[in-house]
Amino acid sequence: MSLLDVNGLGVRYADKDVVSGLSFGVGSGESVGLVGESGSGKTQTALAIMGLLPGKAAISGSIDFAGTEIVGASERQLNTLRAERIGMVFQDPMQALNPYVPIGKQLRRVLLRHGISDGREVDQRVMHMLDRVGLPDPARQFRAYAHQLSGGMRQRVMIASALLAQPDLLIADEPTTALDVTVQAQILELLERIREETALLLITHDLGIIAGHCERLVVIEAGRLVEEGPTRKLFSEPRASHTRKLIDAAPRLDGDSPPAPESAELVLEADNVSVSYAERNERLQLHAVMDLDLQLQAGETVAVVGESGSGKSSFVRAVLGLVPMRAGRVTFCGQEVAGPLQARSIETRRDLQLVFQDPAGSLNPQLRIERIIAEPLTVHAPELDAKARSERVADALQRVGLDEDLLGRFPHQLSGGQAQRVAIARALIVNPRVLVCDEAVAALDGSVRQQVLNLLHREQQATGLAIVFISHDLAVVRSISHRVMVLYLGRLVELADGAGIFRHPRHPYTRALLDAVPVPDPLAPGGRLSISGEVPSIIDPPSGCAFHPRCRYAEQRCRVELPLVRPVGEARVACHRAEELEL
Amino acid sequence: MSAVARIWARMRTSKTVVASGGILFAIALVSIIGPWISPNEYLTTNFDNILRAPTASAGHVFGTDDLGRDLFVRTMMGVQVTFVVAIVASVVSLLIGVLYGATAGFIGGRVDAVMMRLVDTLYATPFIFFVILLLVVFERNLLLMFVAIGAINWLDMARIVRGQTLSLREREFVQAAQLIGVSTPRIIFRHIAPNLVGIVIVYVTLTIPQAILIESFLSFLGLGVQEPQTSLGKLVNDGTKQMEGASWMLLIPGVLLAAILLCFNFVGDGMRDLFDSRRSQ
Ligand SMILES: Nc1ncnc2c1ncn2[C@@H]1O[C@H](COP(=O)(O)OP(=O)(O)OP(=O)(O)O)[C@@H](O)[C@H]1O
Ligand code: SF4
Ligand SMILES: [Mg+2]
Numbered sequence: 001m002s003l004l005d006v007n008g009l010g011v012r013y014a015d016k017d018v019v020s021g022l023s024f025g026v027g028s029g030e031s032v033g034l035v036g037e038s039g040s041g042k043t044q045t046a047l048a049i050m051g052l053l054p055g056k057a058a059i060s061g062s063i064d065f066a067g068t069e070i071v072g073a074s075e076r077q078l079n080t081l082r083a084e085r086i087g088m089v090f091q092d093p094m095q096a097l098n099p100y101v102p103i104g105k106q107l108r109r110v111l112l113r114h115g116i117s118d119g120r121e122v123d124q125r126v127m128h129m130l131d132r133v134g135l136p137d138p139a140r141q142f143r144a145y146a147h148q149l150s151g152g153m154r155q156r157v158m159i160a161s162a163l164l165a166q167p168d169l170l171i172a173d174e175p176t177t178a179l180d181v182t183v184q185a186q187i188l189e190l191l192e193r194i195r196e197e198t199a200l201l202l203i204t205h206d207l208g209i210i211a212g213h214c215e216r217l218v219v220i221e222a223g224r225l226v227e228e229g230p231t232r233k234l235f236s237e238p239r240a241s242h243t244r245k246l247i248d249a250a251p252r253l254d255g256d257s258p259p260a261p262e263s264a265e266l267v268l269e270a271d272n273v274s275v276s277y278a279e280r281n282e283r284l285q286l287h288a289v290m291d292l293d294l295q296l297q298a299g300e301t302v303a304v305v306g307e308s309g310s311g312k313s314s315f316v317r318a319v320l321g322l323v324p325m326r327a328g329r330v331t332f333c334g335q336e337v338a339g340p341l342q343a344r345s346i347e348t349r350r351d352l353q354l355v356f357q358d359p360a361g362s363l364n365p366q367l368r369i370e371r372i373i374a375e376p377l378t379v380h381a382p383e384l385d386a387k388a389r390s391e392r393v394a395d396a397l398q399r400v401g402l403d404e405d406l407l408g409r410f411p412h413q414l415s416g417g418q419a420q421r422v423a424i425a426r427a428l429i430v431n432p433r434v435l436v437c438d439e440a441v442a443a444l445d446g447s448v449r450q451q452v453l454n455l456l457h458r459e460q461q462a463t464g465l466a467i468v469f470i471s472h473d474l475a476v477v478r479s480i481s482h483r484v485m486v487l488y489l490g491r492l493v494e495l496a497d498g499a500g501i502f503r504h505p506r507h508p509y510t511r512a513l514l515d516a517v518p519v520p521d522p523l524a525p526g527g528r529l530s531i532s533g534e535v536p537s538i539i540d541p542p543s544g545c546a547f548h549p550r551c552r553y554a555e556q557r558c559r560v561e562l563p564l565v566r567p568v569g570e571a572r573v574a575c576h577r578a579e580e581l582e583l
Numbered sequence: 584m585s586a587v588a589r590i591w592a593r594m595r596t597s598k599t600v601v602a603s604g605g606i607l608f609a610i611a612l613v614s615i616i617g618p619w620i621s622p623n624e625y626l627t628t629n630f631d632n633i634l635r636a637p638t639a640s641a642g643h644v645f646g647t648d649d650l651g652r653d654l655f656v657r658t659m660m661g662v663q664v665t666f667v668v669a670i671v672a673s674v675v676s677l678l679i680g681v682l683y684g685a686t687a688g689f690i691g692g693r694v695d696a697v698m699m700r701l702v703d704t705l706y707a708t709p710f711i712f713f714v715i716l717l718l719v720v721f722e723r724n725l726l727l728m729f730v731a732i733g734a735i736n737w738l739d740m741a742r743i744v745r746g747q748t749l750s751l752r753e754r755e756f757v758q759a760a761q762l763i764g765v766s767t768p769r770i771i772f773r774h775i776a777p778n779l780v781g782i783v784i785v786y787v788t789l790t791i792p793q794a795i796l797i798e799s800f801l802s803f804l805g806l807g808v809q810e811p812q813t814s815l816g817k818l819v820n821d822g823t824k825q826m827e828g829a830s831w832m833l834l835i836p837g838v839l840l841a842a843i844l845l846c847f848n849f850v851g852d853g854m855r856d857l858f859d860s861r862r863s864q
Contacts (some may be wrong), residue, residue, distance in 0.1 A: 322758060341761060349764040362755040366777040379764045426759070 003028040003199055004049065004169060008061035009071075011044050011053065018044045019223040021061070027253035028168060031200040033214035033231070033245060035207060038416070038445045039065045039229040041223035042203045046173050049201075050088055051078035066168065083113055083383075087162030087198070091174040093154035097146040103157055104142030110164040126164070128402035133160045133190055138531070150534055151308075156190065163194060170194070173203045180307045181473050183534060185516040185527045190214055205445050207250040208475075208518035211235065212525025219243050230566070232522045249446035250520035251475035257498030258457075260482055261299035266334075267433050267466050268296040268319070268352070273328030275314045275487075275490075279539065286539055288314040289490045292328075293467070296434065297462060301467040303477035303498075305513065307535050312470045315487070316436050319351055333433070333539040350380045352425035357439035361418035363411040371423055373397065376430045396429040400455055417448035421455070428459065437467045441476060453480055474510075478502055486510050489538055489546040496571035504583075506573045507552050545576065553577055593857050599855035603846040610843060615663035623653035626811055637831055646831045648821065656837055657813055664814040665795055665843065668729060672794035673787050675733025680740025681783060687741070688748025689771060699745065702738055710735045711797070718806040728807060732797050736790045740783075747782050751775050760792060789851035792844045815840040 002025035011019040019041040026032045036042050047053045049063055051070050063070040068081065082088075090096050098106055105128045114124055123142075130138035133156040146154060155175060161172055172191065176184035192213060202214055210217060210231065217234045219226040219242065227240040238244045275289035289311040296302055304312045318325045321341035330337050337348050356362040363372055373393050377384055383394065397404060398422040411419055420440060427435055437456070443447040457480055459465050466475060471477050477484065481498040486509060494507040505511045512531035519526035533550050536542055545563050548554040557576055568578040575581070611860075622642060637646040645654035687698040708739050714731040721727065751757060752775070752824035760770050799816025801807040808814045813821075815836050822833030 001596065007858075027625065320762065345766055349762065352762075354759070354762050356755045360757060362759050364756040364760075364774050364778070367773070375760065375765065378761045423759075426763075430763075 002026060003030075003066055004201070005064040006045070006049070006061070007064070009045065009048060009063060010058075010060035011041070011048055012058040012060070013056065017223055019048070020225065020416075022220065022225055023061075024218045024225065024228055026169065026199050026201055029199050031195060031202065031214045031217065032216045032218060034201060034203045034218050035205065035210055035211035036220040037205055037246075037447065039222075040220050041383065042205075042220065042359065043173055044223075045220075046171050046201070046203055047089070049171060050082060050086060083459065084165060085168050087165055087167035087170045089155070089158045089162055089170065089172040089175045091177050093151070093158045094146060096158055097154060098148050102143050102145055103149070107157070107161050107164060110161055114165065126160075127165055129160045130157070133157070133163070134186065135160070150183075152187065152534055155179065155187055159187075159190060159194070162410065165196070167198055168199065171200045171201045171203070172292075174205070174266065175202075177204070177206075180517040181518075182307055182512065182531055183520070184209075185529050186532070188518070188527055189529055206383060207235075207246055207446070207520040208525075208527070211520050211522045212518060212527050219246065235520070236518065245447060249450045249519055251446075251449075251473070251517075252521075253475055253478060253502060253514065253517055253519060253526070255479065257502065258301070258482060259498070261297060261464075263298050263464070265298045266295060267285065267298050267332065268294065268333040270294040270319050271329045271331075273315060273318055274326045275311070275318045275323060275331070276326045277314075282540060285395050287490055287541075289318065292485075292487070292490075292492055294319065294485070296466045296468065297431070298466055299464040300482045301456075301460065301469055301480050303484045304468060304470045304480035304487060305472065305474055305477060305484060307472055309489075309535050309538060310487040311490035311538075312472075312487055313438055314490075316354075316438060316468055316470060318434060322354075346380065350376075350430045351433040352436070353430070353432040353434070354436045354438065355420070355423050355427055355440045357442055359416055359423050359443065360411060362423050363419060365411050367410075368407070369409055369411070369414070372411070372422060373407075373426050373429060376426060380430045387546065392429060396425040399428060400425045401451070415448075417444050417452065419445060420452060424452070424455070426471050431463065432465070434466045434468065436470075438470045439472070440469075442473075449476070456480065473517065474513050475503070475519075486513065489535065489541050490517075490537055491546065492565055492572070492574060493547065494571060494573050494575075495565075496573075500570050503571075506568050506571050506578050506583065507575050507580075508553050508581065508583065509547050512550075553581055594854060596732030597853045597857055599648055599849050600857075601851070607843065607846045607850070610662060610839070610846075614666070614785070617659040618656045621653070621656050623656050626652070628652055637835075638828070645835050646829070648832060649825060649829075654832065654835065656708065658815075658818060661813045661815040661818045661836060662839060662843070664808060664812065665798065665816075665840070668732065668798040668814070669794045669847075671729045672732035672736060672798075673791050675729060676736035676740050676790060676794075677787055678781065679733065680737040681744050681779070683737070684741040684746075685748050685771065685775065685779070686845060688745040689752060689767075689775065691749070691752070695745070699742075702741055706738055714801070715804070715806060717781065718801065734793045734861035735797065736793060740786060740790065743782060743786055744779060747779055748775060751778055785851065785854045788847060788854055792847040792851070795840075795844060801834045815843075831854040 004026040006025065007023050009019055009022040010017065020043060022486065034042055034045065048059060049070065051073060059071050061071065065081065068077065104126055110124050111122045111125060127138050127142060130141055135141050135153060135156050149157065176187050179187065188209060202210065204210060214231055216229065217231050218228045219240065221242050226242045227234065227238065234243060235247060238247060271293055273289060277286045277288055279286050292315050294302065294577055304315065306312055314323060317323045319330055321339065321344055325339060332348055332351065337405045370393060373396055375562060376387055377392060393403060402418060402421050404411050406414065414422065441452050442454060456467060460467060469477055469481065483495065484498050484501045485492060486494045486507065488509050494501065494510045502509060505514055515526065515528045515530040517526050531550050536549065542549050544560045545558040548558040551558065563574045563576045565572050565574045631651055632647055633651040635643055637644055643653050643655065646659055648654055685696065687695045690815040717727065717731065747827060757770060757774050798807060800818030802814050805818045805820065808817055818836035819833060819840065822836060825832045827847050
């Protein structure tokens, strides 16, 4: 007898079925992964189980939870169920937390609802729970507000809140999608630890996460069941082609890196770039980037990798002239380009293009796609007549693999993947020499992400485009990067060629980033924790090697002396112990 | 312009907005056509026929006032003046406010700081007394009143537009345009302005009732439009003097004024909801 039994579930909005005929079960104490691409109906299924679907949704079929029927249950029954037996963790914890009430008080309410009213006991249990989910200094966080916590810490609070009610089932909907890989690994490890107490339904589009953390898998596509079975079996011999496709699309760490480009023409060079922001109220300088170099050849891809706040965006934006540099020099094709964007020649501006992380935000919501893609031509090729212009637009569209009937639409009528391709088409239409992609695929699902990466690779093969690719996830950049720079708190910690860094990392931080990557292989799932805690504040960075509070190899010298970047083997590394460590 | 067309389509989805808009349109239409087809003139006095209660048979549907003038025609004139004041004052505040706010927001930095401090200072000035003083000292005229009302309302508009521009300037599509090399005026016209249209329209519909209220208030104090011209506020003022014997003189313009204010508020609120719901989607 399973704990949760979903039978022939259907969810319908007006004339659109978002879930149909879906059946699966979760046994008590079991962990089940619900996998599908975005828009496949995962969240709708979760909401149906919680009884949280909006009134206009028509629900059919049955959801049996430990003998209680959820479909058609009264609001009162559902409230009891949600308060006592089913917990839920969302993708965006900020939306689930009340910004005006201290964390501790919010958690206290969970216990009060459970009839525990002794104030001292309540506080103690909350504190204990905060400690268990790994929140540093629980006594202080007890009084903190949601906005004072990092994303990872907020997600821990959400898990704590769900666990305080001692539920039989915990539903986690994309709980780590908004987090750095390192923090993701910590949250997944936490979910693993609490498995003794509750069954888990983990919803995600990332098979890497599932591989190491779920016993059974339910794969859905367009609201229908594709395949269900034990995780290992599904990975080793998937029956459905869709499952195969999802497995193939998940980023992996093994496999080859692309061979170095043939030409050695240096297109873009940055020397000793530093970026500081003024903290207005505290009269402090925040050193976001310190002394970074970059050499980029035609046809080459350089990846810039690091956790959130490591200065990746600040660095490339300074090189592009979008934020002012405190110090440094940028040379493009042998000519020094003057600092801010407005001072640069129109040709340099044409040759350096940027693709943003949020595809929707980088397209003007009031303009049609055709005008968005054509806009660079109005600046860089004003001589074109209407016909020539629309030919160029059609050509750019074809290069990114989009259909011409999108041209008349507005940005909100596109999917994330389509919008990102439009942004790429806009950048490519003027045939730039350098394309900077700032987390350009982070918001995209597995297979769409792979398509965009392939598209960039093709473009590079065809035109010798040089690419700077920013990501917080090493697995994403593996298949396309010739060289990788790893940043930590605004400084370079390791620079090496793609093949080298994945096989033989030389800096403990690089090793930690690699370990944190969840690999879609149930036998060697990765996602291990060789790093704890989160990135310290950049306003007051640690002394010596900034990584030392999180480094398991740190010694006395690391605490006082800043390691300089120096050649170690084929790589350039900033670690005192780079030569001796076997990572 | 596509932005305007889409705002129009959106407005039509709300029942409140459509209904209130319809009522306003009807009132405006009657106020234009009514005096035209009515046999009476708004100036003609008739001392045989003073303070007559509304009757259809005698040709005075709203009755007559203490000078025997037809109140229907006068009330419709009042409605016209009220609408004109509202629209002109809103256009004045819109022009000044949008230009001022967008400039401050887009240039930013020092210029922004100085410009907004000026707005703060003006905020702290008791404008209404200033206007009353002006109207008492100088000869009263409509133009002065439009300018005075617009000058009070543009401050809010400038603040709202500046805030919106500041946040638009940080949006990635503006940065994308800067990177491409699009010139600043073009960025303002093609990327910033169309994204301001929604909020500006909503805000204008909300300032119209304010302008009407200020006008009525001034007219009520006897500082607004001059005899023989009239406005709803002035009619209400006249009505209060005859409250006991001729209650229609107060009731009819009073109810109309309230109805117009309510309808404008409904339209404004309805549109704000429409735009807010888009933001939260
Ligand atoms: N405009 C700004 N004003 C002040 N501080 C800023 C500004 N932009 C970035 N910072 C700070 O500079 C540091 C580096 O930020 P940056 O955005 O470059 O990091 P990142 O590596 O791109 O992070 P993410 O992965 O989150 O995009 C952070 O501490 C950030 O808070
Ligand atoms: S210098 Fe020391 S603390 Fe820093 S990474 Fe190397 S071993 Fe770790
Ligand atoms: Mg960034």
